Amino acid sequence: MEKTVKSLHVTSEIGKLERVLLHRPGKEIEHLIPSNMERLLFDDIPFLPTMQKEHDAFAAALQERGTEVVYLERLVEESILDEVVKGELIEAFLKESKNHLHKGYSILREYLDSLDTPSLVKKLMEGVLKKDINHHQKLQLDDLISAHYPFYIDPLPNLYFTRDAAAVIGEGLTIHKMSTSARKRESLFWEFIMKYHPNYRVHSHPQWLKRNYPFALEGGDILVLSDEVIAIGVSERTSARAIEQLAHNLLLAGTSYKRVMAVEIPKKRAFMHLDTVFTMVDRDKFTIHPEIEGLNGHMNIFILELDREKEVQISRRSNLSEALKEVLHLPEIALIPCGGGDTIFSPREQWNDGSNTLAIAPGVVITYDRNQVTNELLAEYGIEVIEVPSAELSRGRGGPRCMSMPLVRS
Template sequence: MHRRDIHVYSEIGKLKTVLLHRPGEEIENLTPEYLERLLFDDIPFLKIARKEHDNFAKVLQDNGVEVLYLEKLAAEAVTNETVKEEFLSEVIDECNIKDEKNINILKEYFKSFPTKAMIDKIMAGVRKKDIGIKEKYEEYPFVMDPMPNLYFTRDPFACIGHGISLNSMRTNTRKRETIFGKYIFKYHPEFKDSDIPIWYDRSSKYNIEGGDELVLSKEVLAIGHSQRTDKEAVIDMAKRIFEEEQSFKTVLIFDIPKSRAFMHLDTVFTMIDYDKFTVHPGIEGDLKVTALTYDEHKKQLIIKEEEGGLEKILSEHLNKDITLIRCGGGDNIIAGREQWNDGSNTLAIAPSKVITYERNYVTNEILDKYNITVLEIASSELSRGRGGPRCMSMPLFREDL
């Protein structure tokens, strides 16, 4: 096995390696009464969602991208019995299961599976009846919740430069998702000796999620202060990055509305070329941005508040004239509809070459007019999870621009 490094210094450099999660049985464990608890609005049809996801992976592979799967890497990371024991204890503890008897039953249950099937089962969730407890119709059926948000691999950790932020997720439902990343980077034979720095840790008290973390250039990061990310977390992480990662000079904290429609920064804008971004019209007014830089001599952060439109702020910090391409052409109805299906959530696989959902055809036609190569994928079921191609992918390696 060769040693793998993390290398992400832009949003648009040619994508070489990406991490995905193929939707699994966790999707089948969604029911209407527990949708809110599990952060879903609808129930995707797994068979079609998988077909669409396999097609997404194929489009990536056909364009020279190596596709790795979260579930496979996690299984390869916990093959050692001691590590498996540690992993299971942490997963069960994170579910807040305190009864010693149930803890032991669950551990034995998981150990009865081959490792890959065990990982799939942890992701899918465990029902009471799976471990011999009678299920009453009116009671909550799960001992361990399903993890249906896992196919959005963007959020639990983020690759920044040559390191990762192992994220502290906002909601209980998603907190466990970061355990897989923790064990992959700590124990997987291809990652454990790579000296990958961790810019932020999942045990930290403030929250940050990957959808809010954008690497705009070798020198500039943009991070959303959103419904899911605390400003304090960004400040902590920025300090660490400035102290250890030579290339980044500025971290821009974008203050965005704290609502589900603007869940993460990448649901309102994504970078698609050196000087072009897709943008949700709802973020076009005056923005409050906090620019963090670092004084090498005094070893301290410099915090500066800025205000202005997105175009002005991005143009200043990236030293070039920036063009914003509006989702749905700025038409309220079209933008609202296509935004609901992540019209601004594009995944650049190279400068001016992006993957989008085919259903956002108005935005896609506009991108085409700006000479952006658009690779469309079907998403009737995938889009029910309210995340686009960027949400569903975690780049591990991009070529430098």
């Protein structure tokens, strides 16, 4: 009898990864140019052919261990059921891009309407160039945008970090208001998938937080530690207000979840999300970048849970190790320092996502090959390390966990 796999089910960071969402980098990467790369959150311009080979190796490593790989663009295409849905997506996308506010809206709408579904999805992801529009219409639009800037609609080069736009918790989903204007449109795709895709709209999946919530939350800050506890980073990209609202919605929903652990990390580009400085690799083992811990290991950690009156109460902790043992009911845990805690190797490897491991089963992780010191240390702790090439993927400042959105874990 064939095994039935649920559409969405994640109650662990380390349970066997059954199904995962990826996005293979596409032409949106080649649409990074010196004048837009910083605004679009890149420090450099990757070489796409090598980047795609590395991403294919990442996908192959997952598939070799029995994980079903699902691609974002295919889910979006399958969600566009008819011309009405297609028009709704185009309208929403142009509004998110602020193109409904000027006279060029009708020209851009006509152009996008003319595309077939696969071409439309690619174009929404890779951006609309001036040269895409015919000459007469281009002249009408040219007075709206700098003559030297080649785009009418910016590309979405961060899409290959599928972790951030939405996150599965239990059998529900959070769809996020992204922190930066460069990424806000990314979560729009998940809104349409949940509304129209045949595999998702027919199921009852609660939405713990919707993308119209006014405060930012991103998936790289969410770690599903168990079926009772999630950890969320209070970071450069995730607001404490969003965490409080998510905790309220999740804890009052009658699920197995009892606690939300909010972990404050320094709000700077190098750290970005909680999973760039802290990940779970086994039942009692975690990677950590030592710089997030203050003097004597002191940190700002907040436990959100319901009191007897079903109100969310917040209590404070100051030590990450002790807090983890408490919420996970463990006698001991191991915090494995990125780069071995060395003053040179640690910041170098953290910059290249040495702490951003993707667990595909308890004690089995995928990492970037470039983080040699961290990978050797993980192996010394009994972790099986599957290395993937990372010369170009790492230029986007995100590792294997960032590049993957678990849909189902056993």
